[in-house]
Amino acid sequence: MKIIEEKNCIILQDVDHFSPEHTFLCGQCFRWDEEIDGSFTGVAFSKVVNISLKDNAVVIKNITLDEFKSQWKYYLDLDTDYGHIKYGFKDDQNVKKAMEFGWGIRILNQEIFECLISFIISTQNAIPRIKKIVSKLSEMYGTKLEYSGREYYAFPNIEQLRGITKESLSELKAGYRADYIVDAVEKITSGEVRINDILSLSYEDAKKELMKIKGVGPKVADCVLLFSANKKEAFPIDVWVKRTMQTLYLSETSSVKEIEEFASSHFGQYAGVAQQYLFYYSRENKLGK
């Protein structure tokens, strides 16, 4: 990968296995929107950034070389060799097919707090509505940003949400999830849940730590670990993945526990990567519906 710095813009040449479209639309994040020209604009690290693919080069607008090296390179998971991961799944025809369909999905390393709150909101909810609620929460409590003549809002940090109540969140119309958001903020500010330790804890311990929060069950915890804590062995099982695994690998009556055990032994350390490709493939093709 060759990095070229231009005015307030970075160009990456020879990047393999990266599709902004598939990466931002595969359901792992809720803060990226497609523009008319096919590029994607999103907010992270209190910055608005625009990413596009042009003639096999990745163009990232509104960042400096330092910001790319210190934050965005990791965020986009560009240090991980997806060719190697793909090779490891060469004997699995289902994953192979899903990886061809959704080529270039990279598992993002999002900010943990934002990812946690976003997936608490995702519970029993549809993606467009999740995006709406996350966006509204940012507008209410986050820092205002500007890019290309438009207003954006950074996702609020823990300090900005300190002291919120169920009532103050009523405008969000998040339903019963408002209680969960309040509980997460309280437990993190009090130190009961040490969110900054998630990165250094083992997968199992990190999952236990997250599940101390009300509204965080195994699925939400796995999403947070996979999409923001670089734990690629995490294998979130939702309705789509459950149906897909039952159809392609196991049987209709297989339980979540059985699927979990199978995924761990069959997919191994990159189970989460396989999960995301299978999830995207089954959703886009409405598998089992």
Add this chain to the structure above:
DNA sequence: TTGCAGGGGTCAA
């Protein structure tokens, strides 16, 4: 227009 089913699950009994 109204009514109903279901949505990237989780909690509590």
Add this chain to the structure above:
DNA sequence: TTGACCCCTGCA
């Protein structure tokens, strides 16, 4: 293991 759950959206 099973239903209830807040609220919105899509679809008869």
